[in-house]
Amino acid sequence: MNYKYFPQTEEDLKAMMAKAGVEKLDDLYAQIPESIRFKGNYELPMSMCEQEVRQLFEKLGKENRQLTCFAGMGVYDHYTPSVIPSLLQRSEFLTSYTPYQAEISQGTLHYIFEYQSMMAELTGMDISNASMYDGTTACAEAMMMAVAAGKKVNKVLVTGCMNPLTFEVLETYALHQGIELEVLPIRDGTTCLDDVKARLAEGGVAGVILQQPNIYGIVEDFTGFADACHEQKALLIIDSVASDLAVLKTPGEWGADIAVGDGQSLGIPMLFGGPYVGYMCCTEKLIRKMPGRIVGMTKDSRDQRAFVLTLQAREQHIRRQKATSNICSNQSLMALFVTIYLSLMGKQGLKEAAKLSYAGAHYLCDELLKTGRFHLAFDKPFFNEFYVKYDGDADTLYQRFIEEGILGGIRLEEGFLFAVTEKRTKEEIDNLVKIAAL
Amino acid sequence: MNSRLYGNLIFELSKEGRKGYSLPRNNFGDYEIPASMQRAEEAQLPECDELTVVRHYTNLSNNNFGVDTGFYPLGSCTMKYNPKINEEIAALPQFQNLHPLQPKSTVTGVRALMILLEKSLCALTGLAHFTFKPYAGAHGELTGLMTIDNYHRSRGDMQRKKVIVPDSAHGTNPASAAVCGLEIIEVKSDAHGLVDLVDLERLVELEGPSIAAMMMTNPNTLGLFETRIPEIAKLIHDCGGLMYYDGANLNPMLGASRPGDMGFDVMHINLHKTFSTPHGGGGPGSGPVGVREGLQEFFPTVSPYHGNFGVMMRAYAYILSLGCDQIKMVGPLATLNANYIKESLKDVYELPIDTMCCHEFVFDGLKDKSTGVTTMDVAKRLLDYGYHAPTIYFPLLFHESLMIEPTENESKETLDGFIAVMRQIAEEAKTDPDLVKSAPHTTPIGRVDDVLAAKHPVVTYRQLKNEIMK
Secondary structure, three states: OOEOOEOOOHHHHHHHHHHHOOOOHHHHHOOOOHHHOOOOOOOOOOOOOHHHHHHHHHHHHHOEOOOEEOOOOOOOOOOOOOHHHHHHOOHHHHOOOOOOOHHHEHHHHHHHHHHHHHHHHHHOOOEEOOOEOOHHHHHHHHHHHHHHHOOOOOEEEEOOOOOHHHHHHHHHHHHHHOOEEEEOOOEOOEOOHHHHHHHHHOOOEEEEEEEEOOOOOEOOOOOOHHHHHHHOOOEEEEEEOHHHHHOEOOHHHHOOOEEEEEOOOOOOOOHHHOOOOEEEEEOHHHHHHOOOOOEEEEEEOOOOEEEEEOOHHHOHHHHHHHOOOOOOOOOHHHHHHHHHHHHHHHHHHHHHHHHHHHHHHHHHHHHHHHOOOEEEOOOOOEOOEEEEEEOOOHHHHHHHHHHOOEEOOEEEOOEEEEEOOOOOOHHHHHHHHHHHHO | OOHHHHOOOHHHHOOOOOOOOOOOOOOOOOOOOOHHHEOOOOOOOOOOOHHHHHHHHHHHHOOEOOOOOOOOOEOOOOOOOOOHHHHHHHOOHHHHOOOOOOOHHHEHHHHHHHHHHHHHHHHHHOOOEEEOOOOOHHHHHHHHHHHHHHHHHHOOOOOOOEEEEEOOOOOHHHHHHHHOOOEEEEEOEOOOOOEOHHHHHHHHHHHHHHEEEEEEOOOOOOOOOOOOHHHHHHHHHHOOOEEEEEEOOOHHHOOOOOHHHHOOOEEEEOHHHHOOOOOOOOOOOOOOEEEOOOOHHHOOOOOOOOOOHHHHHHHHHHHHHHHHHHHHHHHHHHHHHHHHHHHHHOOOEOOOOOOOOOOOEEEEOEOOHHHOOOHHHHHHHHHHOOOOOOEEOOOOOOOOEEEEOOOOOOOHHHHHHHHHHHHHHHHHHHHOHHHHHOOOOOOOOOOEOHHHHHHOOOOOHHHHHHHHHO
16 A cells, blocks of 8 residues: 555554455445456556656646747736735635535635626626636526526527637537527628617527627627617627726626626636636626526624525526526636736726737737738727738748747638737737738 | 634725736837727726735635645545645646647647546546546536437437436436436436336336436445446447446546446546546536547537646646556545445444445434434534535435545544544534534634525625615
8 A cells, every 4th residue: 555645554444444344445346246347457657756747747848839929819818916826726725615614615705705796897797606617608608598588589699700619619508408599790890780680670589699809809889789689688698808898898888688708818827728717797687597606695693794605596406407507616716816816906907907908919910010911801999809811821921920939819711810918028029020021 | 813804805905096916017109998998987896915915815715624624525526635746737837828729739748648638537437538628527417418419419319308317316417418408307216225227127118219318426426336237228228328427426436447347338527526636616627528439529519628728737647646556546445434434423323225335425314313403413513623514415315414425535543533523423412402503613604694695695795885885
């Protein structure tokens, strides 16, 4: 025996087996039919010491190229303040589970309440749940929520300017739920209100899903969309990049019923796709239709302020197949990440970072246009991401960027989708432009 | 922690003009964001200096209980130790800064890692392929059921929309089936706590052509191994259905039996249970789904990239640390720990099914019901003694369920301490029932008013402030 994660000594084992009424460990599985007992050796290497495990990962790590990131499309290279990883390693947070026992889980419940408060502020909505897996599944849950809230309607309209990766996830859920997805046409890089109105008038629509900024980085004008939806009893869902909401008009201000998106842009490392955190906020009216955990304020037996998981009658462990969703746990630790990020950045810092990203992106765009080889695909306002067409061979240029240690945006259609965050310096941008101008 | 000093919300510590951040200077000149784009009302986020933030969250953490704090026998959640080396590995900078859409040629290290992890999971489960897209156990269930639904659809077998689950199943099973557009049929448990084969045969006879799958955990939620699993699998396969394995209880099977060999076609694994990644207060987890050869083409797109990659790194570090020689000890040791507690307490707690269990078992409350002390009371009293409570009131088969799962990482001394306290509580229930019924007494807060929270939901600071104004 004698392995670092297995504390029992030979003597312990002997005493415990005697209590359990077996002579050897194997007897514990006497009830398993012989035909399905696994008696061989797993096809795995022999156990490694800590040093060997570390070396193996370091070697694998070196096989990845470290690139200066100008890519976005939903995942952005923002800076992570040192405070966050350090606090996230507090093992009382890290090694706990869902706060079922409120008396010894006030730490988790307290920060989730703060998280909900901050996300409601950021999105301009009444309330928030305790988090979702990521932005795409949050959007899918919102789609199902709209259908469940509607009365025997199962059609959902989706902007044509949606991130195709989000759309693919929506399609998956819609297929199995029997939801009919209808994609709205793209008009000059944006969603057109008249298209929405015309389809709403046909009836049967439970919800409309928009994206801000959209797939081309364009900041759309959603004036009139909420009224059009509400006239036809459809819910308006807006999927936004969380960090941009520091300055952009909010889903709440546009009149959305549900706001969803990914919180990755709030300083969460890209880490090849996760873990991130999805957010979902909605109007007070919809609170009992919302999926996921919700933390509420209450009092304890000593009349102290306390926090607790609430409205659990919506959830799977009570309602089983009648639950609002099958989601069980959320992304609690990543919700803590976002909560600490927003506490540090605060009212001013979040805006400043957003303005820096805006300035950097517009500077890059201007410089690229000056080369004469790029032009903006649409004459529309953008935030920190934009789509430019390129008059040369885009694949070759993309490859050249890589060779120079640059992740030169996302190759999109006839050009590039570039994103800039507060992390990108003027030197890095100038260097990209220099290569692009060759 | 002094809750009077440190019990505030971060918003209550905010003061206008304070900042906890530093940003690079703007070297790009004047780029003004047009007013038409901007929000009218500012987000009311807190304004705090760095130390205030650090102290606030450090103190909050002191109000929490984790595996590192003490024994956490939360049944069905496999609260095993989360090794520290795995945290360092997941934080390696060579992985942190990778964009999920960067070209394959620049991420050969992560691709190798994913292949190695997939191979390991195949070896451990006896299945042929895994997808890492699902973010959690429930997400894995949904992905697995979608895979099954896609398979039947591909064969034009459109009427297969029913899923059989045992009445002891996790709540996520029926909920996942519903999200997948499938209907649940429950099969009864027999007197031994196992799937009632007669009832199952009846269901198969009745519903055969409409059965998409049977969804099971094995061992089941009572911690009992479904000994007749080969017959169950044959029944379902013969009627054209597939077998789904809910990997929530995979831990005791390491070194004992593989789902693929039991006859399962599709399964999910909770990497945060069996493979030791931290539960993080309820996520992030990871719920990779494995299938038999031929079914991998039916995997759905349930997330955009490669799943929770950071969680996968930790799980692979755990598998490498244990290796083929140690990992097979996980199941037997977890099983021994559970049986040891069960045998040591069954004279004072009601054990409805007295047989060998796997990694966990279920008591139906105290043996002596005359005291009026409930499972809830026992759970709360355990907190006073420095233990996390077991899972309570689940499974629904019994009125006073108390589900205990110790994991393989706990020493005999820890188990003996827990056993002594459980016996002490049983004694207190007789001598001083009010002491138990009013527990906990030593925690930062007492029992909370759940009804108040639900009747009048206050879920944001803005609502809280409005409350005070009233």
